[in-house]
Amino acid sequence: MGHRLADVSTPARLAAPQEGIGRDELALATRNHGLPLEALRHDVTPPGLHYVLTHYDIPYVPDDTPWPLTLNGRVRRTLRLDRADLRAFPQVTTRVTLECAGNGRALLTPRPVSQPWLVEAVGTAEWTGVPLRLLLAEAGVGPGAVEVVFTGADHGVERGVEQDYQRALPLDVAVGSDPEVLVAYAMNGAPLPPQHGRPLRLIVPGWYGMAHVKWLREITVVDEPFTGFQQAVAYRLRRDPDDEGEPVTRIAPRALLVPPGFPDFMSRARVVRPGPVALEGRAWSGRAPVTRVEVSTDGGRTWRDAEPAPDHGQRWAWRGWRHDWTATPGEHVLTARATDAGGDTQPLDQPWNRGGFANNLVQRVPVLCLDEDGTA
């Protein structure tokens, strides 16, 4: 009795100047794990190493659970598709890099209080499913349609608003083929793992994670812009709580380094030996293909072009790069910076908004170069 949930008019909180990560953020961080950065070595992330983000609970969906996918709203005919119906449509497999829009949030000042990602909220998988445009064509998009709303089976409350997890896409993106949006039922050739949306999820190549609705059960064509919480309240770029804010959409360019050498357990600081060190990493952008990756081994004062890995023609997946470095005893700060064909690049100073969204500040990796006898 007397308990009240937070209110939607209460803005998401910013941490006080010296405030550390709290117990609520720790609880989110243990549920929503990141990619161990050494797994950047894999072209395709093994499923258990792919980052996970789930706002509420992971639904319990035993294998034989009926899962009719409903297509309704402004359509000529409502469809209810079971697993066999979906398998009867053409099947497409696409390699896609997913990144959470909040990646990098915990490094911001002031720090938005939410899932405290450093830089590891990313992963790449081969997603298999049915092109969404084929399902919408089968249902027949009616006149006046402007957006398509996707509803997941998970349910929770967020800043006082009880809701199913829902997100919308503009109609042209939903019916388009570049990117080809998928209703996916497999990840890396196996049924979706529970945490990644079993049995069905949306995949929107090039868009930040929030668009890829998991545990997808309903697709609704609407004739008004969708105003659900995850669209109109969350996932907007705001500097002040009452800004309307721009919506978060496509992934900004980012490069990450495979951590070189070996780590210190507590600080995660990297230790390397003097001599040649092959620096390697990944770079991606959902806006335009990555055209350049630069590396700095002196904390961003000077930059050298990295060498791109062979292009496998995977537009929506990260691309590898490498750079040979000769480590000398002492402390170094390594960093990498991606630029895409649209001219977007990574800032050296933090881009800041209240949600910490779409912030692609360059990664800084402190490295200690030590001789075998432990001297620098």
Ligand SMILES: Nc1nc2c(c(=O)[nH]1)N[C@H]1C(S)=C(S)[C@@H](COP(=O)(O)O)O[C@H]1N2
């Ligand atoms: N139904 C549902 N879909 C969801 C979410 C969710 O909480 N519920 N989280 C979204 C967010 S914010 C991200 S970053 C991605 C994460 O996908 P992954 O866990 O498969 O990596 O799923 C998105 N889809």
Ligand SMILES: [Mo]
């Ligand atoms: Mo996310």
